[in-house]
Amino acid sequence: MDKTIETTFPVHELIARRWSPRAFAADPVSSATLGSLLEAARWAPSCFNEQPWTYLVATKDDAEAFERLASCLVDANGWAKAAPVLVLSVAQTSFARNGKPNRHALHDVGLATENFVLEAVSHGLVSHQMAGFDVERAREVTGLPQGHEPVAMIAIGHPGDPAALPAPLAERESAPRVRKELQQIAYGSRWGDPAPLG
Amino acid sequence: MDKTIETTFPVHELIARRWSPRAFAADPVSSATLGSLLEAARWAPSCFNEQPWTYLVATKDDAEAFERLASCLVDANGWAKAAPVLVLSVAQTSFARNGKPNRHALHDVGLATENFVLEAVSHGLVSHQMAGFDVERAREVTGLPQGHEPVAMIAIGHPGDPAALPAPLAERESAPRVRKELQQIAYGSRWGDPAPLG
Numbered sequence: 001m002d003k004t005i006e007t008t009f010p011v012h013e014l015i016a017r018r019w020s021p022r023a024f025a026a027d028p029v030s031s032a033t034l035g036s037l038l039e040a041a042r043w044a045p046s047c048f049n050e051q052p053w054t055y056l057v058a059t060k061d062d063a064e065a066f067e068r069l070a071s072c073l074v075d076a077n078g079w080a081k082a083a084p085v086l087v088l089s090v091a092q093t094s095f096a097r098n099g100k101p102n103r104h105a106l107h108d109v110g111l112a113t114e115n116f117v118l119e120a121v122s123h124g125l126v127s128h129q130m131a132g133f134d135v136e137r138a139r140e141v142t143g144l145p146q147g148h149e150p151v152a153m154i155a156i157g158h159p160g161d162p163a164a165l166p167a168p169l170a171e172r173e174s175a176p177r178v179r180k181e182l183q184q185i186a187y188g189s190r191w192g193d194p195a196p197l198g
Numbered sequence: 199m200d201k202t203i204e205t206t207f208p209v210h211e212l213i214a215r216r217w218s219p220r221a222f223a224a225d226p227v228s229s230a231t232l233g234s235l236l237e238a239a240r241w242a243p244s245c246f247n248e249q250p251w252t253y254l255v256a257t258k259d260d261a262e263a264f265e266r267l268a269s270c271l272v273d274a275n276g277w278a279k280a281a282p283v284l285v286l287s288v289a290q291t292s293f294a295r296n297g298k299p300n301r302h303a304l305h306d307v308g309l310a311t312e313n314f315v316l317e318a319v320s321h322g323l324v325s326h327q328m329a330g331f332d333v334e335r336a337r338e339v340t341g342l343p344q345g346h347e348p349v350a351m352i353a354i355g356h357p358g359d360p361a362a363l364p365a366p367l368a369e370r371e372s373a374p375r376v377r378k379e380l381q382q383i384a385y386g387s388r389w390g391d392p393a394p395l396g
Contacts, residue, residue, distance in 0.1 A: 005241055009233030012320040014212060015313050020243050031396035035207030038384045038393065042377050043203055044312065045218050047329040051378050058387035059394050065387040088387070091305075104329055107289075107349060110308020114242065115213050118316065122210040131245040131302055143389045151305060179240050180249050186236045189256035189263040189286070191341040195236065196257050198229035 005177055018121045019177055020128040022169050023160035024083040028059065033123050034085065037156070040119035044112035047104040048097075053112040054090040056142050068141050073153060074132040079169060083128075083155035088138060089113050091149045109151050120156055128155045203375055216319045217375055218326040220367050221358035222281040226257065231321050232283065235354070238317030242310035245302040246295075251310040252288040254340050266339050271351060272330040277367060281326075281353035286336060287311050289347045307349050318354055325354045 003019040005011070038055060046052060058065040069086040080086065089112075091105040102108075117127045130153045138150040162173035186195040201217040203209070236253055244250060256263040267284040278284065287310075289303040300306075315325045328351045336348040360371035384393040 007237045007241070009230060009237045011234055011237045011241065012212065012317055014210065015238045015241060015317060018241075018243070031394055032207060034393070035380070035395050036209060038380055038395075039205045039207045039209045040213045042380055042383055043205070043209065043213060043216075043375070045216070045315070045327055047327075049376070051383065053383060054389075055384050055393075056387050056389070057384060057393045061394060062386070065391070065394075068387040086387075104304070104350070106302070106305040107308040107311075110305040110310075111312045112308075113305075114309040114312035115316075117243070118313075119210055119213060129243055129245075142387060145389060148389075152302070177241070178247070182233070182236055182240055185240055185249065185251060186253045186255060188260070189254050189266040189284075189340060191252075191254070191343060191346075193263070195232070195253070195255045196229055196259060196263075197233050197236075 003177055008182060014118050014121050018118060021126050021159060021173055022079045022128065023162045023165055023173055024126070024155060024157035025160040026082070026084065027158045028061065028084045029125060029156060036123065037116050037119045040115040041112040044115045046108035046111065047102065048095065050095055050102060050108065052092040052102055052105040053109045054148065056088040056090060058086050060084050069153065072133040072138040072141065073130070074134070077130050077132045079165060080128065080130060080153070080155040082160065083157040085156040087154040087156060088142060089151040089154065090144060091151050092147055093149055094147055106151060113152065113154070124158065125156055126159050201375055206380060212316050212319050216316060219324050219357060219371055220277045220326060221360045221363055221371055222324070222353060222355040223358040224280070224282065225356045226259065226282045227323060227355060234321065235314050235317045238313040239310040242313045244306035244309065245300065246293065248293055248300060248306065250290040250300055250303040251307045252346065254286040254288060256284050258282050267351065270331040270336040270339065271328070272332070275328050275330045277363060278326065278328065278351070278353040280358065281355040283354040285352040285354060286340060287349040287352065288342060289349050290345055291347055292345055304349060311350065322356065323354055324357050325352055327352050
């Protein structure tokens, strides 16, 4: 399904084509492709180059490993179990070099994860990030060391057939993508001043 | 300066080419290009599609507006004042729909900002995000409403001449980009297990 957006100002096709479907095909994702997604995340910028991100990756080639992450999903995200790959992003919340809280830890995981999902687009894959999972269970079953926080669960795979989803979810697949207006998210250097967009 | 990275697994050129220089040319960035950067951020994914991001944008076409952001930078980031555009990313820390804390607010600003800086790469621009600014001063001078947090200052512009920087900074411009090894940021679904990378 092509969900490319229409924009006032043009946007790179990698960014324009990315969206978060719920329909995934069963086809596996190759380990080389997973490698590219992780490399993309790896090269993101971060505060003091701290790189506070870790990715826990499970594919259906290892049913037990996959179930470990899948078992953390809330029921409403049950559709994600059809994806061939689940990933948990993890943030290290203090600086490794001095133990002080890293105010930008989650932010920087976000920077890296956007690289990850855009790289997926370039491989013809789709992804869907979810906050809807049991954070405490995830922490336990994955054995996260202290100082690390589960951030988001990410389903990755090839685009699937929306008709295979339950009716209400199937309908949402074809709904147009919506966002706030540009004027609501961009200002001048004082809140409420117009952004310098000519 | 070409700082394209060498990777074990190939990475999309937009992601491979992005880096954070300190040398900026004085040439302005057109308002149409700024529009594309903001559109790219606008279309990022977010938890419940909350879109908790706002960007405050200042160009040197309005010296007073520019100085408002520039005055927040710590001395060590003085080089950023040579850039033609400064942007402050801002996070709304609670959900607009129910006032509850949004655990993913900063994370989602990160997702949007990575779109922003990758879109900049596609326009031949460079960017550099900074945590080094006076957060309280930024909050005041920009008039942030309650419930919003300054996140990162971002310098944007065309690549400049490293020789124009003070010597220690000039040297850093040509240093190779470094990251943790892939094996340090990617595991299986249990911390420490190898990631399924073949």
